Amino acid sequence: MNDADEGVTRWRRVADRIRASIADGSVSNQLPPETELAERYAVNRHTVRRAIQSLAAEGLLRSERGRGTFVNASAPRLAYPVGLRTRFSENVTAQGQRPAGRLIRSETVRADQALAALLNCPLGAALARLDTLSVASGLPLSVSTGYFPADRFPNIVRDYAETGSITEALRRHGLPDYRRLETRITAERVHPVDAEHLDLPPDSIVLVSSAVDVDAEDRPVQAMRSRFPADRMELVFRL
Amino acid sequence: MNDADEGVTRWRRVADRIRASIADGSVSNQLPPETELAERYAVNRHTVRRAIQSLAAEGLLRSERGRGTFVNASAPRLAYPVGLRTRFSENVTAQGQRPAGRLIRSETVRADQALAALLNCPLGAALARLDTLSVASGLPLSVSTGYFPADRFPNIVRDYAETGSITEALRRHGLPDYRRLETRITAERVHPVDAEHLDLPPDSIVLVSSAVDVDAEDRPVQAMRSRFPADRMELVFRL
């Protein structure tokens, strides 16, 4: 406890030394066991664990029970273009992937204040809620919750289940085209249910995209809220 | 600890009970002390701390040394419009806030592969790197790292330091206007240095916006990478 203490806690100093050993390449893939690190840095195993936890929270490390602690390989993110005519299937096929949409859940709900405002419909109006999972080449890319006016799109659930495509389901209701009005982006920790569908660890980060699509007459068609794995995806806006 | 164990760890069960006590309103502001919770749930104080840590990571709780543990009030996110002519100062003033930009750090670097491609300049070209902090009404909104061709904007650092505005600094170099070419959005855990500047807990989430601005002749003016606190901000794209 006497060496250049500087008021920095031990676990931070351990974390810094681990970070440095990765930066200078002396550790590239797997870290030594916690017990060994504890001995090397002359601290308790708990202190090492606290340091590793901190680095894992930054995304630098990843611990696997029974196996060890590993340096995270940072794979390039998949670019997902968002624009006036955002279509999932077009985006994916443009990158040489096989798209697929699967219905997770559906129900009919009443429009609350927020949904009524977004969809420009009366409070309490019947809405079809569709929870869908988008997959490209076996890798889950997003889970989306979409709300559609039930009177205008009575068979949206069946049509989506049959085609796996919102675009196609809407076309069957006589809507040849629609466009994106506005997209709001934020990020948060993944909801446990979404983590299951997206095959993500429970402390992962998701990009949350909230958007409204409108038809040619500017009437709202759907309000949707999509969650993307932040470490696999990048949303690209070209203006 | 024999009741319906289900193989769920104790700290998770404690976390669930705390979450429930918040959801049903029996705890609205401050949590009881850790020692009291430990006694109430018949577990060690460490187990309570592990549960609280988990809920804090979700953003539900916030611990303050010497004071206690509090339920986080979820404030509505500040909307930050992004478009062809994204200007920090205009965005902020439009919402009745007082904008301010402060220079954190600056240096001259050589363009690596990625920067050369973004800025359409030779590999190894001199670039001015500016790290800036944007604040509105005392609340830090973003940290940005911008790269500018050093030959074209020799005094960018001084001009920014004097004006606190990139727009104004570029104007002084004879560039009356510029526009946003493309914006790429993803999210990640905050870097410790950024956490300091943004006044964020070390495990927070930041939205990362990577963009290139170009002049009227489509020549790249700056490549920038901005980090926004995800729990305070929402990026809005209107197309």
Next chain:
DNA sequence: GCTAATTTGTTCGTATGTATA
């Protein structure tokens, strides 16, 4: 396929430091 060793995860106990009321 089974067992033992390895490695991370959880839980207790105890003590001390540091910020706040």
Next chain:
DNA sequence: CTATACATACGAACAAATTAG
């Protein structure tokens, strides 16, 4: 100044998952 409350740190033991033999 004292009491309270969260933060750090050590030690010990066992559980759970994986790997090696």
